[in-house]
Amino acid sequence: MFPRGKADGVAPRQRSWLRPGEHAIVTGGSSGIGLATAAALADRGAVVSLLARGSERLESAAAWLRRRGAVAVHTAVADVTDRAQVTRAVEGLVRAAGPCAVLVTSAGQSRPGRFLGLPDEAFTGLVEVDYLGTLWPIRAVVPQMVARGRGTVVTISSVAGLIGVPGYSAYGAAKFAVRGLSEVLRGELAPHRVRVACVFPPDVDTPQLAAERRWRPVETDAVSGTIAPLRPEVVAARILAGVDRGRPVICVDRIGGLLARFGGVLAPLLRRYVDHRVGGALLGAASGVRGSRRGAGRWRGGAGGSGRPARSHRARRGERGAAGGPRRRTRRESV
Ligand SMILES: NC(=O)C1=CN([C@@H]2O[C@H](COP(=O)(O)OP(=O)(O)OC[C@H]3O[C@@H](n4cnc5c(N)ncnc54)[C@H](OP(=O)(O)O)[C@@H]3O)[C@@H](O)[C@H]2O)C=CC1
Ligand SMILES: CCCCCCCCCCCCCCCC(=O)[C@@H](N)CO
Known part of the structure; x- marks a missing residue:
């Protein structure tokens, strides 16, 4: 940049x-x-x-x-x-x-x-x-x-x-x-x-x-x-x-340098990374309370361990907006 x-x-x-x-x-x-x-x-x-x-x-x-x-x-x-x-x-x-x-x-x-x-x-x-x-x-x-x-x-x-x-x-x-x-x-x-x-x-x-x-x-x-x-x-x-x-x-720091120089090019990768981290965090928070295994499948995705949910799962998530994990959290919002 x-x-x-x-x-x-x-x-x-x-x-x-x-x-x-x-x-x-x-x-x-x-x-x-x-x-x-x-x-x-x-x-x-x-x-x-x-x-x-x-x-x-x-x-x-x-x-x-x-x-x-x-x-x-x-x-x-x-x-x-x-x-x-x-x-x-x-x-x-x-x-x-x-x-x-x-x-x-x-x-x-x-x-x-x-x-x-x-x-x-x-x-x-x-x-x-x-x-x-x-x-x-x-x-x-x-x-x-x-x-x-x-x-x-x-x-x-x-x-x-x-x-x-x-x-x-x-x-x-x-x-x-x-x-x-x-x-x-x-x-x-x-x-x-x-x-x-x-x-x-x-x-x-x-x-x-x-x-x-x-x-x-x-x-x-x-x-x-x-x-x-x-x-x-x-x-x-x-x-x-x-x-x-x-x-x-x-x-x-290194990551900032990387993002400042190549943020635009890396954007699709970054979004995946963000979705993966957010999904994992919400799941962690949810399973701490509910021990939800279903959620695990949804957020962690299938085999391969890429951290990216399988396409059908993503599609379902898309349909429902920020449903699933996030919605269940609303009552426990920290803000
Ligand atoms: N800490 C972090 O993780 C990061 C911080 N930044 C940014 O760096 C900058 C400095 O943050 P940081 O050193 O962490 O913050 P600090 O809280 O340590 O210091 C903030 C300083 O800003 C002053 N300040 C706050 N509001 C006002 C105001 N309305 N008018 C005049 N002075 C004000 C405070 O004094 P007083 O309250 O007395 O006015 C204080 O001197 C911020 O812009 C922050 O967003 C960016 C990335 C990361
Ligand atoms: C392929 C590359 C991997 C990308 C990793 C992305 C990591 C993103 C880190 C985001 C850090 C945001 C810090 C904000 C600090 C701040 O301003 C506040 N603390 C102020 O109080």
């Missing part, structure tokens, strides 16, 4: 996107991937600004960065869903620390759940925080970046923004939007020498991951459980390495 090489729109390899003393703003910088990325930027001599809602977490994050040797750390309290607040906060940070050379938009939230179990507010809320909460900070810094002919914007999508992961209808759609915005902006801003990169992490061991566990349906775990959660420091190091290489798409 984004082949390497200059001719394909990948910027030349360079480290100079961040010079010591330059100003990097990190939304969601008080925790998780944002804080780890702020630390990595500070290690390279950047003046870092953290932006988030909670002032206490912001201050303790800033204190931690200072203790580990950051040259200068600024903080701003703002809700990224509020355009006016974000603009004011960014203006204040720029007055204090200079023009923004690097923006990392890591503020975000997730709310997994089955589509029918999710409240409407999950959909509107995640578009606000994950999509608009990415857009507003970008809108606040890009005019100055374009005017200066210099700047780097790093957005955080997710592997759930590359492929449809069951359980992430609200979250995944917002993360797909982040990816779409990033791809359009890359092309538009490249002539102004403003670089845009979008990051696609799998599960990362952060407070957000811990918080979403209580909502995650079994089938989401079954699909994403393939990949062990990464540490935020690892993600941060790979983000910087990706920007060093001028990558517009930054994957932090």
Whole structure:
């Protein structure tokens, strides 16, 4: 999708996107991937600004960065869903620390759940925080970046923004939007020498991951459980390495890399994989309660152990929509 090489729109390899003393703003910088990325930027001599809602977490994050040797750390309290607040906060940070050379938009939230179990507010809320909460900070810094002919914007999508992961209808759609915005902006801003990169992490061991566990349906775990959660420091190091290489798409693990490059071609295979994992998970959950053997035949398919139900079974499942396993689960929905 984004082949390497200059001719394909990948910027030349360079480290100079961040010079010591330059100003990097990190939304969601008080925790998780944002804080780890702020630390990595500070290690390279950047003046870092953290932006988030909670002032206490912001201050303790800033204190931690200072203790580990950051040259200068600024903080701003703002809700990224509020355009006016974000603009004011960014203006204040720029007055204090200079023009923004690097923006990392890591503020975000997730709310997994089955589509029918999710409240409407999950959909509107995640578009606000994950999509608009990415857009507003970008809108606040890009005019100055374009005017200066210099700047780097790093957005955080997710592997759930590359492929449809069951359980992430609200979250995944917002993360797909982040990816779409990033791809359009890359092309538009490249002539102004403003670089845009979008990051696609799998599960990362952060407070957000811990918080979403209580909502995650079994089938989401079954699909994403393939990949062990990464540490935020690892993600941060790979983000910087990706920007060093001028990558517009930054994957932090092998599977993400595979999906970003060949997701389109692999789509039929992926759907089979997803159906297999979802089927297995729902069956597991059902047999735990009912010990259903009939279900086993239906979801596991016939001989061959391909994990794919035989054609007649698939046809029957198709007829009945998401019947069988899924329907039996409704009363025990976790959302
Ligand atoms: N952890 C994971 O498994 C993965 C995470 N991601 C994405 O990475 C990004 C960072 O996630 P992660 O580090 O795990 O999350 P954390 O929960 O660790 O940190 C989230 C940060 O965002 C801030 N934040 C949340 N809502 C708002 C808001 N409305 N306005 C301003 N700041 C806000 C939080 O501070 P406060 O609450 O005080 O505002 C906090 O600083 C998110 O976009 C997430 O979707 C992508 C793939 C995997
Ligand atoms: C042939 C190739 C095999 C394909 C395997 C597919 C594996 C898909 C993994 C999906 C992981 C989704 C993680 C979302 C993380 C996230 O954003 C949330 N944790 C945020 O809180």
